[in-house]
Amino acid sequence: MRRSRRNAEALAARVSAALRRRGLDAVLTGGSCVSIYSEGKYVSGDLDFVVTPDDDDRLIAEALAEVGLVRSGRVYSSPDTDLTVDILSPPLSVGSEPVRQVIERRVRGNTLRLLSPTDCVKDRLAAFYHWRDRQALEQAILVSLACRVDRRELRRWSKVEAMLPGYGEFSLALARARRGRHNTG
């Protein structure tokens, strides 16, 4: 299976469904949400799920085996795809705050639960704020250009994280990206 946004989303939805059938809640987070919201302008090879509860490794492994994924080190993978699945410990959070709203998407008959576009941008900004990761900043911009995000909420959250200067950098970079898109469009 080729690494693409559609394949990643379909596999994520199958993983999510297999976990839910065993009573486990799974929410997709990280770079894969960027892939989905940016319509594939960025493609991640990692499907990061926060699974609740996460204390039964056997049950999680059983669910992932159902979709052809086996444990390989700390992640789950398959010879049929170069996508890997990583199970993260709860709580589902962005920075120091819990995630309060999760989006549900129907994908090929399965329901995928994932971060909202605004929380996805927060998640990427957290990486930019704390590690100065410019790729994460670019991803935050891609999602902000493609989706409706709550800028007031992003600013409030950045303030709570004591990262208002970083939010200023993001705002400037986003304005530049908007101008660039307008000029080339």
Add this chain to the structure above:
Amino acid sequence: MTTMGSQMTNRGSRRGSAVLRPVLGSALKENLLLYLLTHAEAYPRELAQVFGCALLSVQKQLAGLEQGGVVVSRLRGRVRLYQLNPRYPFRRELESLLLRALEFYPAGERERRYVPRLRPRKAGKELRP
């Protein structure tokens, strides 16, 4: 000749204080977290030397903390460096708890182990406490 018994004694003498063991469940875990808090980052072999314990014990604790999102790691050259995860949702509370715990450590141990020397020292010059 160093016997196994004296090695164990030496290792034992380097073990750190631990006041949060009832909460964290492990003295080594508390020591590792405090070291990462006060030194910003460290590698497993360094931690095993500082606390006089087996490298595998350190690696196991770090793996558990990383799986739980409490610490993160990255490769620099061939060394894996660990740090407290700045994105861990309870980071501030954990840091406050650890700093409060540190106040109960003996002053000598606190200064020797948890006040890092940051200024440079020329190669070849002996490092003194």
